[in-house]
Amino acid sequence: MSEPRIHGIVFGGVGGQGVLSLAQIVLEALRRSGLHALQSEIHGMSQRGGSVHAQVCFSEVPLSSPIIDEGCADLLIALEPLEALRYVAMLRMNGQLVVSEEPQVNMEGYPPLDDVYAALKKVRGCHLVDTEDLARKLNHRQAGGMALLGMASKFLPVPDAVWHDVITERFAAKGARVTEKNIEAFNAGRGLVQEAVGV
């Protein structure tokens, strides 16, 4: 007898980075892939640059708890390296992390960046993305989030067409050009993880 597995994704970042909107895209993509999914968010004063944190749970059976227990998440998507470290203990042993290298230093006592990277590199399953470099190459200032999502998509049971549809609908109001740019960033992220996993 096997119990239904409940999967968890943790999102971490800083207010204003789009953590919640990433979580919503993932929630909708999972739902459209025929899964049951719930999202939970903690964002007291999100515009004021504090830590923002969201979770998405999904399963093949209906769910009722939107919170993932420590040590039980499968995937961490972090828009900032220090925030990534905050949630490492949420991951199960073989969990994966996709993390932006770009720091947000809007606080006292941000540890030396090299220490942060070193700590992340020690974590098994960690994929660091140079989102700054990627944004430059794609000539799209906000490419980072979508690129991380593209990477993360490698670990999620969502068909390509569904990602494409959800992203397109999300940016529809902003015009075809913006949508295209975001799909491009998403695909670039997907490409990156192929390299990483391939090694």
Add this chain to the structure above:
Amino acid sequence: MAQGTLALGVEAVGCAAFDAGIKGAFGYPGTPSTEGFEFVEAMIHAAPEGRVAQWAANEKVAYDLALGVSYAGHRTLVTMKHVGLNVAMDAYANSALTGVRGGLVLLVADDPGMHSSQNEQDSRRLAKFAWLPVLEPSTVQECYDFTWRAFELSESLQVPVMVRLVTRLAHCRAHLVRRDVLTPTGLGVAPRETIQDWVLIPSNARRRYVDLLAKQPRMVEALAPMNRLVAGSGRQGVAVAGMGRAYFEQLSLEHPELKAMPRLEVAAYPMDPGLEPAFLAQVDEVFVFEEDYPVLEERLTFQRAGKIHGRMDGSLPRTGELTPRLLKEALSLLTADGKPASSLDLPIRAPRFCDGCGHVDAYEAMQEALRNLGVPDARVFGDIGCYTLAAQEPMSAIHAVVEMGASISMAVGAAMAGQTPSVAVIGDSTFGHSGLPALLTAADSGVNVTVMILDNRVVGMTGQQPSQALDQVERMVLGMGIPAAQVQVLTPLPRQHEANVKAMETALQHPGPSVVVFRRECIQSIRRGVLKEHDQELKACAEQACCSTEARP
């Protein structure tokens, strides 16, 4: 046509209220309740058809507005957070005696764990205090379904019905199945023969209180289907309510053996007093999982049968949020071994003022003025809003924050006790919320109190909702009886710093009450163009001189 939508728990309540045919929605913003009102507001703006959605000056006003809609025979929703219900408590408790005509549903979002609140009080207790029903959903779909049920109950029992959410559910996003939308149909104003019911002079109130208590069995009966006893095997049972019910349900997916435990599932109060003895007869030991206060646990403990484990016996922590992990620990279920936490010291990334926020300039002017006047250990009374962030290091500019509006009254009290200078800091919206009566007292007191009103033209903290005091602050201050000579309006900008310091010094030195208004619009509100339309209208108005522009300072 019924349809699906993605929504937060609080949004599901707002959505259900719209679908159930409300005529009016009212609220005061407060995390985590805010989005509930915003959702219904957006729906109403898209299809008004005679409906209104309006933020009120405070929760009591919001509640009174809703009560008026109900009196006129229509369904209505009123939203607030738990501490806001304290502000509306007078109206809420008395509406239990008047009763309602059109269905009145009160959404209250509690914040156990205090993610963004001053305390973690449990609104179920306040419902009991008022002798009113409260429904406690545990999923987003239940938020929607229970709200529909709340309207039906409100009309059949003729009392207001509370729907109580907690942060985790309020901010849980899920797919929602909606019902067909009802168009608001009015029952007409409260009929003549019920007029006395609505007039709470003692003779009527005494009669209505007896009526309210006599209604309790009917409430129990109407709510009975929402609470149930699930038989099981073994002498260990669980009693679950709200998120405790949700967490337990999910835990038993992963641990099917839990499904065999006898269960008491609670979703509404007042509950059938026979339910607990029936449950306790089946078990010797009970784990109680509910969010916030030990409401259910106290009831079970009162019955004194078997061992009751929960917040009171230390099986769960006495304070803070309930979590799935706490359930696992209480039930001694093994938890998975995850990755080790980072050994690096991770400093907290606390929220802070937006770059260029005018509040910072106002505080700097105040602090420098206090230093210049040689006040070594100034104690400043703060209030609730973005400007509360100044309590943190390194600014440490305010030294007491208690509840909405307390800054002014506390400063007056302290001045009466001899503290000088005595400074209060309050935002424009908080001033409109409950600073007004306090300022009336300040004006009347004659003591040396300096009230700084930080006017950013919106409710900054909760997402730039309109401030009821918009463009009216000085007129209100003058109207409260502060002499014009003691009222200054300043612009909190770095280049005004010297002038602002001087002005603050003058105010602090004045032996009687004085008010300094620092006005600069919230950066976020400018960025989002929240007041653009309003300001354009005002400008056009002034140009055409089509109406009095006296309101303009």
